[in-house]
Amino acid sequence: MTDMALTDTDTVMDTDTVTDRTHGDKPPKFCPPKMLRLTMVVLVAASVGVIGGWGLAVVPRSDAGHTRNSADVGFLQAMTTHHHQAVLMTQLASPQLEPLVGSLAMSIQTNQLIQVGQMQGWLQLWGDPVQPTESSMSWMGEEVADPGHMHGMADQSELDTLGSAVGRDANVLFLQLMLRHHHGGIDMATAAARIAGTDEVRALASTMVVDETREMEYMASLLDGFGATPLPETHHSPRQHSHPN
Template sequence: MSQASQAAQGGRTTPSARTSRPMVLAGGAVLLVAVGLVVLMLARPSSSSPSDTGTGSSTSAPAETSADVGFARDMAVHHQQAVEMAFVVRDRTADVAVRRLAYDIINTQANQRGMMLGWLETWGRSKSSPGPPMAWMGHAFTSRGDGALMPGMATDAELDALRAAKGRDAEVRFLRLMTAHHRAGAEMAQAAADAAGTEEIRNLASGMVLGQRSEIALMADMLKERGATD
């Protein structure tokens, strides 16, 4: 942010310099209000949301068994591991491209996760489900007990190996794990984009499909540069 210019004569500031500072502060306040309104609009369920046929306080909230609620819960968990892996590799390589990718994943997926958890709260739905993941897709996933709670997620052993790796080894491990993670995530997001009843989930899921497919292509090139494949 640029500073207001000052014209000093005899150690005194001109009137124009004194009046510019309140204008800058006022402009900043307007920007903060505008950003706040955008956040509220994103977090508010649309009036076209399907009627609730389950439990909850809102009559316009998606049903407990809906694709909207199921996707928000499952993808929040899926995103959480992606963010964790991105933090791990960020601290284990000095490669600018990999660190930039990790930074993008951390920011994008942490933000999306926050939005989905916020919608669940607004809808009066719990943030976790007592049933198995992906039941909303018509094929519930049964965990193998290795830490991979859904397709594409890394196992506990794979995460431990990533944490122990450094340099090129860490980069290749991360790119392979994240490629598998994104492929399964994009498939889940496409299912939600097709089946969701709320505009919020349809729009978010459609954006996820495009974003993660783009990153899959980017990671394929990065693996080739390191003499590896996915």
């Protein structure tokens, strides 16, 4: 078994990037990775997905620790849709973002495109559809027929507002929507880290929890620098989930 694919999802944020707000009014310095051209990111994502999927495909299915279940498939399908919206939000807001926020947006876009390629590669090699064929959250024991109602997702009116916002408003709304989006993603990844059947999917979900928690801390500090507060949560936190199989 290989965990090669998971190394590319390592966090791009140093834990020192979040500083004590009592030391000054400026947002903390963020150290972004090299700016990658979007076409290169897509190519890397695709290659990572194939490698990661191949690693799962060769795992013996007699090993109970590596047998995929509906949580593995459902999580990968749902999180692919979830990540696509995060990437869309970075693209809608990017022309208006200040350097610190823009660097964060590029980091989020890069990481999530790589993870999308990885997740789609696993689904394709398993012979499962990339899009869910039933309730997008049934793998968590929840019934959400509309993927737009997954935890933390922005609705169309919020996306439209983000796309037309300028200046400070665009920066604040981007941070608010992405904070809420990450919170929902962490809900989903936390459940998958517990109930997914394969070690690899559980590990990827755990990595998402760590990375997105750090990004949320940084976004909160940036939002505070704009004198703004997070949006109220619109989706409940998941209850203790039982395996839906």
